[in-house]
Amino acid sequence: MKKTLIAAAAALTLLPGFAAAESFDEAFLKNRAMYGKGHVFEWQGNQYVTLHEEEVEADVAATADNAKMMIDKAKAKNKEVAELGFEWKLTGDILKSAEAALAEGDYRKALDLAAQAKYHARIGIQQHEYAQSNWHLSVPQ
Amino acid sequence: MKIIKNLTIGVGVALASQLALAADSGFTMATVNPEADRMALQNYFKKRFPEAEVQDYINGIYAVDADSRAQWEEIEEFPPYEFAVEEGETLFNTPFANGKGYADCFENGGIGIRQNFPYWNKEEGTVKTLEMEINECREANGEEPLKWGKGDIAKISAYMAWTSRDQVFNIDIPSDDPRAKAAYLDGKKFFYAKRGQLNLSCANCHVQGTNIRIRADLPSPQLGHVTHFPVFRSKWGELGTLHRRYSGCHKDSRSKPLKPQAERFRNLEYFQTYMSNGLVVNGPGARK
Numbered sequence A: 001m002k003k004t005l006i007a008a009a010a011a012l013t014l015l016p017g018f019a020a021a022e023s024f025d026e027a028f029l030k031n032r033a034m035y036g037k038g039h040v041f042e043w044q045g046n047q048y049v050t051l052h053e054e055e056v057e058a059d060v061a062a063t064a065d066n067a068k069m070m071i072d073k074a075k076a077k078n079k080e081v082a083e084l085g086f087e088w089k090l091t092g093d094i095l096k097s098a099e100a101a102l103a104e105g106d107y108r109k110a111l112d113l114a115a116q117a118k119y120h121a122r123i124g125i126q127q128h129e130y131a132q133s134n135w136h137l138s139v140p141q
Numbered sequence B: 001m002k003i004i005k006n007l008t009i010g011v012g013v014a015l016a017s018q019l020a021l022a023a024d025s026g027f028t029m030a031t032v033n034p035e036a037d038r039m040a041l042q043n044y045f046k047k048r049f050p051e052a053e054v055q056d057y058i059n060g061i062y063a064v065d066a067d068s069r070a071q072w073e074e075i076e077e078f079p080p081y082e083f084a085v086e087e088g089e090t091l092f093n094t095p096f097a098n099g100k101g102y103a104d105c106f107e108n109g110g111i112g113i114r115q116n117f118p119y120w121n122k123e124e125g126t127v128k129t130l131e132m133e134i135n136e137c138r139e140a141n142g143e144e145p146l147k148w149g150k151g152d153i154a155k156i157s158a159y160m161a162w163t164s165r166d167q168v169f170n171i172d173i174p175s176d177d178p179r180a181k182a183a184y185l186d187g188k189k190f191f192y193a194k195r196g197q198l199n200l201s202c203a204n205c206h207v208q209g210t211n212i213r214i215r216a217d218l219p220s221p222q223l224g225h226v227t228h229f230p231v232f233r234s235k236w237g238e239l240g241t242l243h244r245r246y247s248g249c250h251k252d253s254r255s256k257p258l259k260p261q262a263e264r265f266r267n268l269e270y271f272q273t274y275m276s277n278g279l280v281v282n283g284p285g286a287r288k
Helices: A002-020 A024-035 A053-057 A064-084 A091-104 A107-138 B002-022 B034-048 B054-063 B066-077 B082-093 B130-140 B152-162 B178-192 B202-206 B242-252 B263-275
Strands: A040-043 A046-049 B119-121 B126-128 B231-233 B238-240 B285-287
Touching (some): A053 A107, A091 A107, B054 B066, B066 B285, B082 B152, B119 B178, B126 B263, B130 B152, B178 B202
Antiparallel strands (some): B119 B126
16 A cells, blocks of 8 residues: 555656656757757757757758759658658748759758758658657547 | 665556556547547537537537627528539539430439438448549549539539538448548548648647637637538638638648548548538538
């Protein structure tokens, strides 16, 4: 009986702790929303920058080859999310704009737009993964 | 050591309770129960809007919002879809080049049958919708298929709905073919899964968000969603099919919509229509 009570108390004590701990994603998104990209923030004693991995990837020399490579990667990622049925509405147009910028020789713009499109696709894939295990949460019981 | 053991048991209890929640009924092929889903949805709306009668949910948002209803009732005095229904009747009765017509393709000559759609077709192993069979009828008789979203297909569908008014939906999920239940579950999952840049599911607006403003609009309840389609939307200025509306909803949440009549959209229609079993056909409807 005593053991059961201790176990129940431990469960009740630990549960709010699980819920209250801020995940890295939560900390990142909060700082990104508050301070924009390039802001340095601290999480669990370490420092991080509010840059999406695609923005880091696009931070290369603005050349035609680099821009084309980034666009190709974004297209591939968008194809992946489209096959899952979770493509976002604006991504296709962003990719077209990236290609137009590449054709006009504005390689920096092309890199940035391709990074944005690839980010959309990556988050769409994450959304699909989340949906697989959480879709039932709003079903009335 | 004893404390560690007890803590371990405690954590176990905590995790088990979370797993028990995640394993609630109705989310897998083994546990999904369409009738329990339908009753749960009705009960949800009964609690949310105790003044609204279940049978009135065929009127969408007008079942739960008095101000919108007053405006809609004035619109219904001169229904904007009236001419389209007449055109639909003419189209329906105009023979194909081979002399046959739509009446030859459907049970009961196509009159009073809207409530039977969509249905599970065991031979083809897929959900069939009314619009799908209208186009299949055309193709089987050497005619070009119509475009899915609006125009003639919506008019013909509207006429067929008109002839079916007050017939009760009783969508069947045959128990002798597990693929039918899988299609239902797929539609259910689609309805409740968040997608698009705004991270919204159909349910976010049409279950939890019913009658809560999104800018100037009040989302309609999921219960009764399909009964009044096709609809004449003031925004469109014309009739449109259910799948046209599905596309619009997806675009609104910044998700790239599937093509009209794609398998998953048909599964969604199957799920949604099952949820409206027991309600009557009142299409075509007029909406904002």
